[in-house]
Structures are given as C-alpha cells and as structure tokens.
Amino acid sequence: MKSNAAHERSNMLDFSAEEAMQTLTESVLRAYRDLPAPVIVGIYTGGAWVAERLRRTLGVAAPISTLDIGFYRDDLALSGFKGVGSSSLNDSIDGRSVLLVDDVLHSGRTIRAALGALFDYGRPAHVRLACLLVREGRELPIQADYFGREVRLDPGQRLKLRGPEPLALEIL
Amino acid sequence: MRSLQLHSDGRLKHFLSTEGLPRAVLEEILNTADAFMETSGRAIKSVPLLRGRTIAMLFFEGSTRTRSTFELAAKRLSADVLTLDVGLSSTSKGETLLDTLRNLEAMHCDMFVVRHADSGAAQFFASHAREGVAVLNAGDGRHAHPTQAMLDVYTIRRHKGPDFGRLRVVIVGDVLHSRVARSQIHALNILHVGELRVVAPATLLPEAVQALGVTVFDDLDEALVDADVVIGLRLQKERMRGAFLPSEGEYFRRYGLTTERLALAKPDCIVMHPGPMNRGVEIASDLADGPRSVILEQVGNGIAVRMAVMALCLGRPRASL
Secondary structure: OOOHHHHHHHOOOOOOHHHHHHHHHHHHHHHHOOOOOOEEEEEOOHHHHHHHHHHHHHOOOOOOEEEOOHHHOOOHHHHOOOOOOOOEOOOOOOOOEEEEEEEEEOOOHHHHHHHHHHHOOOOOOEEEEEEEEEEOOOOOOOOOOEEEEEEOOOOOOOEEEEOOOOOEEEEO | OHHHHEOOOOOEOOEOOOOOOOHHHHHHHHHHHHHHHHHHOOOOOOOOOOOOOEEEEEEOOOOOHHHHHHHHHHHHOOOEEEEEOHHHOHHHHOOOHHHHHHHHHHOOOOEEEEEEOOOOHHHHHHHHOOOOOEEEEEEEOOOEOHHHHHHHHHHHHHHHOOOHHHOEEEEEOOOOOOHHHHHHHHHHHHOOOOEEEEEOOHHHOOOOHHHHOOEEEOOHHHHHOOOOEEEEOOOOHHHHHOOOOOOHHHHHHHHOEOHHHHOOOOOOOEEEOOOOOOEOOOEOHHHHOOOOEOHHHHHHHHHHHHHHHHHHHHOOOHHHO
C-alpha cells in the first residue's frame, strides 16, 4: 500500500494535495489579513472540502456555505442531468464579500454556472475565486484569484480530488 | 409498464405509474425533490435547468391544484409552458388523441403532462410519442396518479425520516375509485413500508385489494391504533348516486377522520389528504386545519416533486437519444 503522496507522484504530479493546500492557504491568508471575513462558498463536493480548510485557517466562525451547480450546468444536452446534492447558503450574500472555492479550475464552465447560481441567492459586493489547482484549458475568460498549484495534463486525463481528510489527488 | 417508463440504463423516461418501478428510481425522485425544496425557498425560485424546453399541459379532465402545481414546476425549471384546455378545443371537435399528440410534436414539445378520465391515456401517449419526448401522467381514470403518490411519500419522509420500514400508514376512504390510493399503495410498498392498512366500506374496495399488499379493516378505530400516518381520500360525491353508500352523514359517522379518533394513533401521527377535501364528510374541519394536518404542506411539496420528475425525465443527454 503506497502512501497518498507516493501514489500521486507515480501519476506524474510533483506535489501532493496537502502541499497545494498549504500554498493556497498562505495566499488567501495574505489577501484577507486586513479585510473583513468573507462568506465562504464551496462548490459541492471537492470545493466544499477545500472551503472548509480555508474557513478554519481564516478563523471564520460561520460555517461554510455549499453550492451544487447541477441545475445551472450548460452541458445538460451533452451529459444529462446527474442529480444534485443540496445547496445551503447560510448567510445572506447581499452586499457581502464572497470567496468562491473550487478544487480544480479547468474549462471555467463550472465557475460560470456557480456565478449564475450565486446571483440567484443575492447580489454580493464582489466575488473572489480560490482554487486548489488551476489546469490549462480555459474555455471562458475566468481566472482564479488564489490557487495552490498549476498543472498541465493531456486532454483525456481527469484530475480527481479525494477527501475530505486528508486531501489527495488522483489522475484518471 | 416498467419497460415503457425506463430507459435501457434504468433511468426514468416517462412517469406513468409508480407500479413496478425500482426503489432506487423512487428514491432518486425524492432526493432530487429535496434539492428543489431548497431552491424554492430562495427569493429567486427558478433555476435554468430546462431553459428552451417546451412542456405542454394536456388536461382533458378538469383540475386546479394539480395543473397549477405542474405549471409552476415547469416554470421554476425555466421551461416554456403551453397549457391546452383540451376539453374545450379539438377533442370536442372529434380530433383523436393521436392527432392531438402529432400536432403538438410538430410544435416541438419536449414533454406532455396528461390528465384524462380514461385509464391508460398517458400510457397511450407514451407508447406513441417519438423518441426524446417524455410523458407524465397527471391522473388517468381510476388507474394512477403517480406524482400525487410521490408528493405524499415525500411529505411522509420529511416528517418521519427515510426509513419507511418502521411506519404504519393508514389509508381511509374510497379506494375503489381512487387512482391516488392505487399509486400510493404501490409507492409505499416499493419503499418497504412497515404496515399499510386500508379502511373502507366493502362497496368502496376493489376486488382482491389484499393482493396489492395491504391489510384491510372495516372499523376505522381499529385501523388507527398506533398509526404514524393517516391519509384520507376524497369521497367522490358522484358515487353517492350509485348504491355505494347510505348517506354522507352515515359515512362520516363510520369513516370520517376526527380529532377524537386520532387519539388512537401515535401522538406524532400526521394527517394527509390529496384534496379537494369534503369537510364534514371524510374529514372534520378542526382536524384538517389542526396541528397534525400537513395537507397544505403537501401542496408545496408537490411543486418540488413535480420539478424532480420533470428534471429527471427531460435531463437526458440528447446524444444518447
């Protein structure tokens, strides 16, 4: 039985999920050092795990909110309705600062859908995006404000985050 | 019925009856409805899931509540909704059901919600609809009313939790003429309900009702003992003209649900009714409006459950059609 880190390395990633988490945490901490605590919204499921870690590090007392974007996807005709988990926005986001969190930023379509969903809950003052990993292959003009690591993979490969404790990355 | 309702991969294609569906399909409907309950609580209640799809409401038989909750469900999914009062239009001019279907298909409708006085009408539509068009049964004759049954089991699950095995459910009233009861009985048995009791005068019970998986009681008081859920059925007044019943007063005395009688049930027993209610016939007003009644909640739950069924039937990849 290999350790998570060794397993990841054998799949061509030269870092572990926890190392990426560490980098992400540091840059988010720096950014919010002098700012009021944001409403932390994690995209179900992987993004919610990363969001929970950021919440603890930032010392935000309010529980994280989760967003399932199943009803907002733009690929219904391509891949079908896969069902959804529940969203739960615990705080009003009107006029607040929102930190939107996902595990992997790739095409940008998930974030586009998440922004659509978010604005059906209210009108935030601004939204910043934190992603554990950013992967080459953007199809929309969406970038992360904070991220852990950048990765480049073959088009057929998929990155999967396992969690919540510990976080581990797998290439499928 | 099962093969007509499901795609080869086991996912829902049409929703015509609860009978014969796998438990996993019913649970997927309930779980999806949970997510729609959440979005229905927001200031902006609609989601863009079915944007650009067209859903036609074909109500060959009158209905207010069912039709308006189906319409609202479709609108909250951002679908375009076409409501046809078919009772007043083509069919009264002699157009056949098949012609109605072909004409609406020519308008590129993606889903038909069908209510009809004849058993099997929705099934007829489903078996003749072209690939990719889904049919939902909003009540056909005495046969089935599956979305009503699902909103009822959904309401039970919200109050009693997901383990139906520990529940004792009582259905009281005109089971013979009730498509709601038939669909409820199938759904509850598929979800492995602990015990399902049916109470009605012998003239209002279908033949061989026990074969559906219920225990029959003639005495309401006996049936109510330790019940977790009591469902009253509408007494269809038009039946009074036949030889089914002595009088409304007599019916209420023997089979009417009252607060006093509910004392025999468990203290947290909930009272349900699919509506419209005949107050003072099958249920006393103070019970219908009292703290144990979840009758109005059923209506709201109906929107989420109908959204779930629409999302599951229409949320299919076009490539696989």
